[in-house]
Amino acid sequence: MNAAEVKSIAKQFGADLVGIAPIERLAHLPKEQNPLSIFPQAKSVIVIGRRILRGSLRGIEEGTNFDGTYGAFGFRYLEDNFLAKTTYDLTCWIEAQGFEAVPLFSYDHDGSIQAVPVTPGKPAPNVYLKWQLSAHAAGLGEVGLGGFFLTPEFGHRQRFATLLTDEELEADPVLPANSICKDCRACIDACPLKAYSGATHKEGTPGNESEVADYDAAVCAKCQNGAWILPGRFDHVDRCASSCGRECLVALEKKGALSNKFQNEFRKRSVWKNDVPGRAK
Numbered sequence: 329m330n331a332a333e334v335k336s337i338a339k340q341f342g343a344d345l346v347g348i349a350p351i352e353r354l355a356h357l358p359k360e361q362n363p364l365s366i367f368p369q370a371k372s373v374i375v376i377g378r379r380i381l382r383g384s385l386r387g388i389e390e391g392t393n394f395d396g397t398y399g400a401f402g403f404r405y406l407e408d409n410f411l412a413k414t415t416y417d418l419t420c421w422i423e424a425q426g427f428e429a430v431p432l433f434s435y436d437h438d439g440s441i442q443a444v445p446v447t448p449g450k451p452a453p454n455v456y457l458k459w460q461l462s463a464h465a466a467g468l469g470e471v472g473l474g475g476f477f478l479t480p481e482f483g484h485r486q487r488f489a490t491l492l493t494d495e496e497l498e499a500d501p502v503l504p505a506n507s508i509c510k511d512c513r514a515c516i517d518a519c520p521l522k523a524y525s526g527a528t529h530k531e532g533t534p535g536n537e538s539e540v541a542d543y544d545a546a547v548c549a550k551c552q553n554g555a556w557i558l559p560g561r562f563d564h565v566d567r568c569a570s571s572c573g574r575e576c577l578v579a580l581e582k583k584g585a586l587s588n589k590f591q592n593e594f595r596k597r598s599v600w601k602n603d604v605p606g607r608a609k
């Protein structure tokens with residue numbers, strides 16, 4: 329089994345994106361977020377992604393359908409069915425080659441602990457990986473200023489899963505910081521609720537970190553512009569389809585920054601925005 333075979337098989341199983349990081353790129357993390365806490369023999373971290381269809385954002389962009397378009401095909405089914413099936417099939421294939429593979433979902437998680445350590449020295453279960461960091465370490469893209477993980481293929485339009493394996497695979501290079509985003513600020517200017525505070529923090533692997541704007545998740549949780557919170561995902565606000573996320577898509581497509589191209593522009597009409605009670609602004 330080698331990296332080229334893993335990528336080819338993953339794509340046959342439906343993955344749009346596949347990147348590989350050596351475990352060393354994530355081994356410095358606190359044990360509560362460290363892949364070695366879950367699989368101490370892991371040598372490689374494989375991150376796979378499936379695209380969020382541009383068409384699944386259409387109902388929200390037009391303001392006429394939220395659940396049947398994005399909620400189903402851009403979020404729930406994509407994460408829990410399509411991506412989960414690709415992850416499971418790739419895990420089965422790797423194990424059929426004689427290597428163990430640990431499949432992990434990528435729900436956003438802020439570190440809430442659900443139990444006590446089983447033995448002194450071990451982190452409390454459940455350990456969750458920071459999926460944006462794993463995807464960055466696997467060379468798939470970067471976290472942009474607006475807080476979205478951006479790839480050169482789809483911008484902010486994808487969802488990821490991670491597999492840890494005990495086979496040493498050829499790694500992909502990490503993208504240099506700020507190679508996609510370029511800090512255009514369109515997402516920040518588009519927020520009707522002024523959720524971005526103006527402060528920033530750094531995200532990325534050591535030596536390759538980019539500036540990411542702070543935003544108030546409590547404000548986003550009330551946002552009625554396409555933001556989502558789904559049960560079982562740690563109350564994280566999914567902002568992909570909201571005013572900020574769709575503006576990022578428009579900005580990156582206008583710049584010609586994405587390799588997934590379309591005949592027609594995404595934005596066709598004037599932009600709608602709601603205030604907190606859901607009234608048009």
Ligand code: SF4
Pocket residue numbers: 518519520521522523524543547548549551552553555567570571572573
């Ligand atoms: S989810 Fe809504 S409130 Fe939060 S940054 Fe995006 S547009 Fe602003």
Ligand code: SF4
Pocket residue numbers: 472473474475476508509510511512513514515516575576577579580
């Ligand atoms: S809208 Fe511009 S600044 Fe914001 S994340 Fe996208 S590319 Fe970066």
